[in-house]
Amino acid sequence: KAGVTQTPRYLIKTRGQQVTLSCSPISGHRSVSWYQQTPGQGLQFLFEYFSETQRNKGNFPGRFSGRQFSNSRSEMNVSTLELGDSALYLCASSEATGGRYTFGSGTRLTVV
Amino acid sequence: DQQVKQNSPSLSVQEGRISILNCDYTNSMFDYFLWYKKYPAEGPTFLISISSIKDKNEDGRFTVFLNKSAKHLSLHIVPSQPGDSAVYFCAASGDSGGYQKVTFGIGTKLQVIP
Numbered sequence: 417k418a419g420v421t422q423t424p425r426y427l428i429k430t431r432g433q434q435v436t437l438s439c440s441p442i443s444g445h446r447s448v449s450w451y452q453q454t455p456g457q458g459l460q461f462l463f464e465y466f467s468e469t470q471r472n473k474g475n476f477p478g479r480f481s482g483r484q485f486s487n488s489r490s491e492m493n494v495s496t497l498e499l500g501d502s503a504l505y506l507c508a509s510s511e512a513t514g515g516r517y518t519f520g521s522g523t524r525l526t527v528v
Numbered sequence: 529d530q531q532v533k534q535n536s537p538s539l540s541v542q543e544g545r546i547s548i549l550n551c552d553y554t555n556s557m558f559d560y561f562l563w564y565k566k567y568p569a570e571g572p573t574f575l576i577s578i579s580s581i582k583d584k585n586e587d588g589r590f591t592v593f594l595n596k597s598a599k600h601l602s603l604h605i606v607p608s609q610p611g612d613s614a615v616y617f618c619a620a621s622g623d624s625g626g627y628q629k630v631t632f633g634i635g636t637k638l639q640v641i642p
Contacts, residue, residue, distance in 0.1 A: 420571070449630070451632070456634060457634060458534075458617065458632050458633055458634030458635050459572070459617060459619075459632035459635075460632075461629070461630065461631065461632075464627070464629075466627075471627045472624055472625070472627055472629050506571050506572070508571075514560055514621050514628045514630075515560060515562050515577070515619055515620075515621040515628065515630035516562065516574055516577065517572075517574065517630075518574070519564075519571030519572045519573070520571050521569070521570055521571050522571055
């Protein structure tokens with residue numbers, strides 16, 4: 417099976433811009449979760465999608481949004497970027513919920 | 529509000545010795561616990577898990593212990609190898625509005641010295 421694919425791997429954006437990150441889960445996995453990793457903060461939960469529905473949402477501002485398509489691929493969008501949004505964004509897929517994820521390699525976002 | 533705490537940001541161990549990574553949690557609703565390992569420039573990979581109905585789970589060199597009364601779990605690596613050098617994340621899963629939600633700790637960086 418192909419793994420979880422995240423694109424792009426690296427991204428540099430300017431403050432105030434918006435960005436869209438993409439995640440293709442493992443074939444057959446219907447759950448996709450997004451996490452933000454920053455030094456000292458670990459993995460912060462953003463949201464989880466299952467069969468195109470958002471099931472859980474973390475404590476992030478409304479500038480962070482996501483969606484899932486019928487083929488389970490997911491995108492997350494961050495609008496009005498701030499310097500503090502610089503982080504590694506990780507996507508994880510699973511067959512069911514519970515935490516046994518397969519993670520992608522992440523998208524490294526740098527906001528300047 | 530850190531519901532899953534890894535209080536040691538780093539740990540150094542000699543090759544061949546035991547590595548013990550610790551994790552504490554505060555939410556009694558957590559019923560499934562996991563450990564992930566992360567190398568630089570890669571996503572975390574699942575290592576081992578334990579259900580709240582057990583107190584120990586073993587997989588090769590890796591053993592996870594769960595003490596529910598103390599809300600504490602630990603990961604033991606015996607013997608430690610240089611390839612084990614990575615960041616280890618503790619994670620806990622529990623019901624959140626009818627669905628399982630996973631909360632991660634901030635990670636412990638393990639260095640195994642040859």
